[in-house]
Amino acid sequence: DAGVIQSPRHEVTEMGQEVTLRCKPISGHDYLFWYRQTMMRGLELLIYFNNNVPIDDSGMPEDRFSAKMPNASFSTLKIQPSEPRDSAVYFCASTMDRVANEQFFGPGTRLTVL
């Protein structure tokens, strides 16, 4: 398996623009997680899905953030409108099931909002 795939790897945009980050989990993994990593706050869970259904979005910072998982092989994290404080590395991770529960991370998307 190719592992968790994220795109783009780097995104530079201007404040106010819409940003869409994409993730393809490992095939067969039922859980998908979106994290944000910054120097100040470390790694934070934003939202996670189980079988394509959002389970907990309490980590989503504001209404400007939204996430979808239309099918088992694809998820998006959207920021609209983006702000400079959204600059961070965004990771997607997946895990097979609750018993195994070892998380596998994608390479991340480094977002810079000017």
Added chain:
Amino acid sequence: KQEVTQIPAALSVPEGENLVLNCSFTDSAIYNLQWFRQDPGKGLTSLLLIQSSQREQTSGRLNASLDKSSGRSTLYIAASQPGDSATYLCAVRPKTSYDKVIFGPGTSLSVIP
């Protein structure tokens, strides 16, 4: 609320030295603890996963221990190599929120040739 801390924040050692990284958590009610490695500009790679019923796990030169009652875990790296230079993060899975892993801030390790 579960909190995870890691000490030291940064560590620099000469090649060949054995070293220990520390992880502490405030609530002992956990399902498991996982150690990750993160290279600069890269994602996290899982190193070891210790279930709450286990005391340690080993993989190659790495050994992770878990003392749930005291809220501590250590990652032991034997005969360190420059290629071990990375940031090491621990993460706990609390019983209060099974699906939500809590990460520590990480220890940045530099192994000097």
